Amino acid sequence: MGSATEATKDISENLLGDKKVTVVFVLGGPGSGKGTQCANIVEHYGFTHLSAGDLLRAEIKSGSENGTMIQNMIKEGKIVPSEVTIKLLQTAILENGNDKFLIDGFPRNEENRAAFERVTGIVPEFVLFFDCYEEEMERRLLERNQGRVDDNIETIKKRFKVFVESSLPVVEHYESLGKVKRIDAAKPIPEVFEDIKVIFSSLDSKETA
Numbered sequence: 001m002g003s004a005t006e007a008t009k010d011i012s013e014n015l016l017g018d019k020k021v022t023v024v025f026v027l028g029g030p031g032s033g034k035g036t037q038c039a040n041i042v043e044h045y046g047f048t049h050l051s052a053g054d055l056l057r058a059e060i061k062s063g064s065e066n067g068t069m070i071q072n073m074i075k076e077g078k079i080v081p082s083e084v085t086i087k088l089l090q091t092a093i094l095e096n097g098n099d100k101f102l103i104d105g106f107p108r109n110e111e112n113r114a115a116f117e118r119v120t121g122i123v124p125e126f127v128l129f130f131d132c133y134e135e136e137m138e139r140r141l142l143e144r145n146q147g148r149v150d151d152n153i154e155t156i157k158k159r160f161k162v163f164v165e166s167s168l169p170v171v172e173h174y175e176s177l178g179k180v181k182r183i184d185a186a187k188p189i190p191e192v193f194e195d196i197k198v199i200f201s202s203l204d205s206k207e208t209a
C-alpha cells in the first residue's frame with residue numbers, strides 16, 4: 001500500500017515539476033460525439049486524444065486486477081473511482097512525448113474533478129462542451145455498433161441520469177469560472193467540426209502572437 005502511494009506521489013511531482021502540459025477537457029453526454037470530434041482535432045491541431053472510457057476499457061482487456069470492478073461499473077453506467085481513472089490518465093500523459101492533450105469523458109463528477117486537480121495540479125485551458133439532446137444521443141448510441149456492453153437501452157438510460165446528476169454540475173463549475181466553450185453537437189459531424197475549428201484556430205493564433 002505504502003509503495004503504491006509513493007508511486008502516485010512521484011508521478012504527480014513529475015507532472016508538476018518537469019512536464020508542463022496544455023489540457024482541454026472534452027465533456028458532453030454519452031453519444032454527443034466527443035470521440036468523433038477529438039479524432040478531427042488531433043488530425044488538425046496536434047493534440048493527443050486521451051479518452052477516459054477507452055483507457056478504462058483497455059485496462060479491462062489487459063487483465064488488470066481492477067478489470068472486473070471496472071467492467072461491472074461500465075455495464076451499470078456508474079463512474080469508476082477517481083484514483084483508478086486518474087492513474088491511467090497520468091501514466092498516459094507521462095508516457096507521451098506530446099504536451100497538448102484532449103481529455104475526453106473526464107472529469108465526469110465532482111470527485112473526478114477535485115481529485116485530478118489535487119493530484120496533478122493541472123488546470124484545464126478550457127472545457128469543450130458538446131451540447132446535444134437525449135433523443136439524438138440515444139439514437140446515435142443504439143447505432144454505434146462498437147460492441148460495447150453499455151450501448152443498450154437499459155444502460156443508456158442510466159448513463160443519461162448519471163450525466164445529468166453528476167457530470168453537468170462539473171460543466172456548471174467550469175461555467176462559473178468562464179472556462180466553457182459550448183458547441184451545438186446536434187448538428188451533422190462536418191458542421192460541428194466547423195464550429196470547433198473556430199475555437200482551436202484562435203488558440204493557435206494566440207500561441208504564435
Ligand SMILES: Nc1ncnc2c1ncn2[C@@H]1O[C@H](COP(=O)(O)OP(=O)(O)O)[C@@H](O)[C@H]1O
Pocket residue numbers: 028029030031032033034035036037140141143144145185186187188189192
Ligand atoms: N454530429 C453527429 N451526427 C450524427 N452522428 C454522429 C455525430 N457525431 C458522432 N456521431 C456518431 O454517433 C456515435 C457516437 O459518437 P461518439 O463520438 O462515439 O460519441 P461520444 O464519445 O460522445 O459517446 C458514433 O457512432 C458516431 O459515428
Ligand SMILES: Nc1ccn([C@@H]2O[C@H](COP(=O)(O)OP(=O)(O)O)[C@@H](O)[C@H]2O)c(=O)n1
Pocket residue numbers: 028029030031034035051052053054056073074075077078079080081085104105106107108112150159
Ligand atoms: N471519467 C470516467 C469516464 C468513463 N467512465 C466509465 O466508462 C463509461 C464509458 O465512458 P465513455 O467516455 O467511453 O462513454 P461515451 O460518453 O464516449 O459514450 C462510463 O459510462 C463510465 O462507466 C468512468 O467511470 N469515469
Ligand SMILES: [Mg+2]
Pocket residue numbers: 034035051053105
Ligand atoms: Mg466516447
